[in-house]
């Protein structure tokens with residue numbers, strides 16, 4: 001579904017990714033792990049055309065999407081939940097779900113918002129509250145919810161478990177598996193390598209802008225990954 | 235002078251400040267730089283109004299509409315010609331602020347060049363005062379207070395109930411995320427400059443009718459509008475409106491108890507105190523932004 005071929009990318013002249021190949025098949029969860037600053041977010045930003053791709057190409061269903069604009073990518077069915085401040089703090093939960101996605105008519109949008117409310121009932125409960133009053137986990141649900149309004153085929157998640165308690169993390173990973181079972185393809189960037197490897201169909205380990213290791217769940221046993229665990233999380 | 239007269243006077247001047255301040259704060263919150271040249275939109279509007287009404291003898295209502303549209307477009311022009319290119323070169327907000335002061339002075343001088351420095355007045359029946367038992371007011375002043383309140387309410391509804399308003403609040407809240415989800419923040423900037431300048435234009439027309447025309451009123455008004463914004467909270471449009479009325483009240487009580495010479499001193503004292511002790515203002519608490 002998504003093919004990244006020999007991708008070189010970075011930020012105004014600064015090369016971060018030095019030739020990356022990633023392959024994602026339909027209805028897979030692909031995990032991208034690696035230490036801070038490895039370039040994980042840059043991979044996702046390159047797909048979403050926010051980072052500066054210098055060479056290589058990105059194909060989505062065989063179509064070259066390397067130079068497409070944000071809204072064109074969204075129309076094709078790619079949604080992105082970024083890392084950091086992921087919601088509009090001073091907009092209500094409902095407004096956070098309504099905003100953007102301008103290519104969708106109101107009736108369809110309302111229907112999809114209700115679908116998100118079914119998936120995350122707590123959002124419905126708090127629909128008129130401002131987003132900053134939500135807990136960390138609810139914030140993640142809201143951001144994922146907004147990404148789902150586009151009815152994406154491919155969902156890019158950048159460290160969704162960041163700042164969540166272990167219990168909420170567990171719930172979040174369950175949700176992600178559920179989304180996959182509903183037919184979504186998901187690329188997830190995670191610091192929590194163990195959890196990510198466990199739910200992913202395949203995992204890529206990124207180090208210093210290069211893919212250092214790739215494999216299925218069995219890479220948990222790999223020396224490199226084990227070393228990581230000696231230090232706990234990355 | 236009775237208390238009620240002070241309050242009436244406060245409302246009149248507060249309304250003018252509020253019209254300037256809300257646009258200033260709208261532009262600040264969506265663009266994150268201080269557009270001090272906003273003051274010149276007031277002046278442009280008052281001179282265009284004079285030109286249209288007195289020189290070209292265009293009908294009163296049509297003149298107003300024409301001037302407001304042109305002033306709004308002038309706002310977009312300032313953004314496109316001056317700020318846009320600077321932003322493209324990733325200039326800091328301090329550079330943009332300095333540029334804005336430059337633009338203010340540039341246009342002030344251009345207006346002096348074109349219209350001369352002689353004081354101009356527009357005669358209007360609306361300025362004949364009506365005497366009530368405890369206060370005096372002119373029909374124009376009633377119009378100023380009422381239309382300002384209506385316009386400010388409309389602005390509030392625009393921000394809260396329409397898509398463009400929601401997008402403006404979103405960009406003001408989190409510009410990076412806004413662009414990730416496909417909001418065109420250039421368009422949002424254009425809208426904020428158009429609407430903000432148009433509101434300043436209304437203040438310009440009122441001032442042209444109420445007082446005499448002078449190129450320098452822009453500087454005076456933007457300083458007051460800025461003060462109102464700081465008092466109420468520069469990131470909050472309702473806050474800046476509230477702050478403007480508070481400033482109007484403070485000034486008028488000052489005039490009454492001290493003398494009219496202290497008007498500006500009061501404004502600057504308030505500005506200074508708020509910058510020092512409550513820089514986010516009364517309402518601009520920046521809810522939810524943990525820095």
Ligand SMILES: Nc1ncnc2c1ncn2[C@@H]1O[C@H](COP(=O)(O)OP(=O)(O)OP(=O)(O)O)[C@@H](O)[C@H]1O
Nearest residue numbers: 011014016034035036037038039040041042043083
């Ligand atoms: N907008 C930017 N401009 C310039 N350099 C950047 C920018 N964003 C990231 N970088 C740099 O690119 C490198 C990779 O950053 P990236 O965000 O991709 O890392 P990451 O693997 O996602 O790290 P983390 O786990 O901390 O999120 C870092 O050295 C960072 O300093």
Ligand SMILES: [Mg+2]
Nearest residue numbers: 040041083158
């Ligand atoms: Mg990252």
